[in-house]
Amino acid sequence: xxxxxxxxxxxxxxxxxxxxxxxxxxxxxxxxxxxxxxxxxxxxxxxxxxxxxxxxxxxxxxxxxxxxxxxxxxxxxxxxxxxxxxxxxxxxxxxxxxxxxxxxxxxxxxxxxxxxxxxxxxxxxxxxxxxxxxxxxxxxxxxxxxxxxxxxxxxxxxxxxxxxxxxxxxxxxxxxxxxxxxxxxxxxxxxxxxxxxxxxxxxxxxxxxxxxxxxxxxxxxxxxxxxxxxxxxxxxxxxxxxxxxxxxxxxxxxxxxxxxxxxxxxxx
Amino acid sequence: xxxxxxxxxxxxxxxxxxxxxxxxxxxxxxxxxxxxxxxxxxxxxxxxxxxxxxxxxxxxxxxxxxxxxxxxxxxxxxxxxxxxxxxxxxxxxxxxxxxxxxxxxxxxxxxxxxxxxxxxxxxxxxxxxxxxxxxxxxxxxxxxxxxxxxxxxxxxxxxxxxxxxxxxxxxxxxxxxxxxxxxxxxxxxxxxxxxxxxxxxxxxxxxxxxxxxx
Numbered sequence: 001x002x003x004x005x006x007x008x009x010x011x012x013x014x015x016x017x018x019x020x021x022x023x024x025x026x027x028x029x030x031x032x033x034x035x036x037x038x039x040x041x042x043x044x045x046x047x048x049x050x051x052x053x054x055x056x057x058x059x060x061x062x063x064x065x066x067x068x069x070x071x072x073x074x075x076x077x078x079x080x081x082x083x084x085x086x087x088x089x090x091x092x093x094x095x096x097x098x099x100x101x102x103x104x105x106x107x108x109x110x111x112x113x114x115x116x117x118x119x120x121x122x123x124x125x126x127x128x129x130x131x132x133x134x135x136x137x138x139x140x141x142x143x144x145x146x147x148x149x150x151x152x153x154x155x156x157x158x159x160x161x162x163x164x165x166x167x168x169x170x171x172x173x174x175x176x177x178x179x180x181x182x183x184x185x186x187x188x189x190x191x192x193x194x195x196x197x198x199x200x201x202x203x204x205x206x207x208x209x210x211x212x213x214x215x216x217x218x219x220x221x222x223x224x225x226x227x228x229x230x231x232x233x234x235x236x237x238x239x240x241x242x243x244x245x246x247x248x249x250x251x252x253x254x255x256x257x258x259x260x261x262x263x264x265x266x267x268x
Numbered sequence: 269x270x271x272x273x274x275x276x277x278x279x280x281x282x283x284x285x286x287x288x289x290x291x292x293x294x295x296x297x298x299x300x301x302x303x304x305x306x307x308x309x310x311x312x313x314x315x316x317x318x319x320x321x322x323x324x325x326x327x328x329x330x331x332x333x334x335x336x337x338x339x340x341x342x343x344x345x346x347x348x349x350x351x352x353x354x355x356x357x358x359x360x361x362x363x364x365x366x367x368x369x370x371x372x373x374x375x376x377x378x379x380x381x382x383x384x385x386x387x388x389x390x391x392x393x394x395x396x397x398x399x400x401x402x403x404x405x406x407x408x409x410x411x412x413x414x415x416x417x418x419x420x421x422x423x424x425x426x427x428x429x430x431x432x433x434x435x436x437x438x439x440x441x442x443x444x445x446x447x448x449x450x451x452x453x454x455x456x457x458x459x460x461x462x463x464x465x466x467x468x469x470x471x472x473x474x475x476x477x478x479x480x481x482x
Contacts, residue, residue: 047277049309055276057290079290082317086309158378161385164419165374168389171415178407182438 041117044125045094050087051132057083081143088136088155089162095129098122279306289314319377339376343369343388350395359403366396390419394427401430410434417451425455425465432468441476448472 057075105122108114137148280293290313292306350365373389397412413431417424428451435444448469455465 049305052277052279053281053290053306053309053313056279056281059278060281078320079313079317082313082320085316085320086313154379157381160382161376161378161380164382164386167418168374168415171411171418175408175411178411182407185438 038120038124041121041124044098044121048087048090048094048132050083050090054080054083054087077143084136084139084143085151085155085158088140088151089159091129091132091136092152092155092159094125095133098126098129102126281310289317316378339372340384340388343372343392346372347392347395350399354395354399354402357402359399362399363396363403366392366399370396386419390416390424390427393419394424394430397427397430397434401434404437406434406437410438421454423455425451425460428455429464429468432465432472436468436472436475439475441472441479444472445469445476 057080060075101122105114105119109116109119133152136151140151141148281290290310292303292310346365346369350362350369353359353365354362370389370392373385373392376385393412393416397409397416400406400409400412410431413427413434416427417431428447432444432448432451435441435447448465452465452469
């Protein structure tokens with residue numbers, strides 16, 4: 001009865017088929033490309049060394065024991081704990097970095113100064129860190145119940161202590177440099193002073209080379225005007241400046257006790 | 269995507285069975301820079317492991333706040349002895365003892381609060397600066413003073429004063445003035461210490477003028 005005209009029906013069907021097919025291919029291609037692009041984005045942080053080591057240690061255990069039977073001892077928990085702590089402190093460092101960068105990056109993005117890529121990378125890093133923290137907490141709880149709550153506190157202190165100690169070491173390493181500088185400067189001062197003494201031979205010359213500060217006080221007392229004006233160089237200023245300070249603190253230096261509360265010398 | 273967290277780079281590590289120290293088995297797969305990084309990290313790890321082992325079981329660092337008072341007491345004792353030596357004008361001995369105390373403070377385990385370490389070390393550095401100054405070792409005094417101020421900038425007027433003094437003694441008036449200004453900014457002019465700083469500032473300015481006029 002119904003004599004379907006297949007031929008004329010085929011046209012719209014083919015049309016529909018081509019339309020849907022092309023849409024589907026386009027969409028799948030597009031999505032694939034997008035996913036590929038997102039995956040190929042550079043990670044925000046370099047490889048997480050501490051995390052890699054932790055996992056390497058974890059995975060070392062079974063493989064070593066299976067191949068060499070009892071030869072290779074299992075990694076003790078304490079090593080793993082230490083490794084986990086290292087991992088946690090690196091996490092803290094990264095979280096801090098993310099937090100400090102977020103505002104600036106958001107502003108730059110708003111103004112259109114940076115591309116979308118950067119923002120995507122950032123968000124991915126943020127998400128990764130979130131997972132990472134969760135992972136560390138659950139691992140910590142597995143080692144000792146309740147450790148998950150404090151591990152990041154400890155890690156934070158460890159990181160800060162590390163930074164602080166590094167700075168102190170840096171500062172202390174300058175001692176040598178300062179010392180050398182001062183030794184050089186001191187000899188040059190003494191030399192110039194000697195010359196000055198040779199010039200006006202009236203001044204006492206006996207203790208010239210040994211002590212600059214005591215000598216300077218003699219010098220200034222004997223002839224205050226010339227000392228300041230003869231060769232009013234920087235070096236003169238040192239010696240003249242040195243004597244009042246050398247005189248004042250000498251007396252209260254000994255009773256200036258009081259443990260921690262000690263004041264600088266010359267204070268009353 | 270969910271498995272991303274499980275991806276990691278595996279390193280060929282090896283543990284010394286006796287000392288439990290972890291080391292890297294060198295392979296050609298790593299670049300020298302990588303190798304150096306990993307070795308440095310492992311060194312830190314081993315160090316941390318050793319310090320963890322000194323703890324009571326379960327060998328996890330305690331939460332930062334209730335502090336074990338043992339080390340603090342030891343440091344205090346050392347400092348008191350050093351102060352006594354200083355008062356007897358035995359400066360070399362005082363410096364030696366302060367140095368011990370400082371080393372002890374630095375060796376404090378890392379998970380203890382950093383504020384505590386700063387507080388302690390700032391006082392020790394300030395005292396050692398003082399002892400150095402008594403020996404007229406200005407450069408050492410300067411560096412220690414800077415350390416002290418770096419550890420604890422506020423309520424540390426003595427250290428500010430000592431830095432400025434050391435610099436003035438070495439005729440570095442410009443720097444001295446800078447430090448005095450910074451110290452005054454932090455401590456305030458009206459405090460007891462502020463007056464001391466102002467006093468020194470006047471001296472320094474006079475010296476500067478003298479240098480400029482001559």
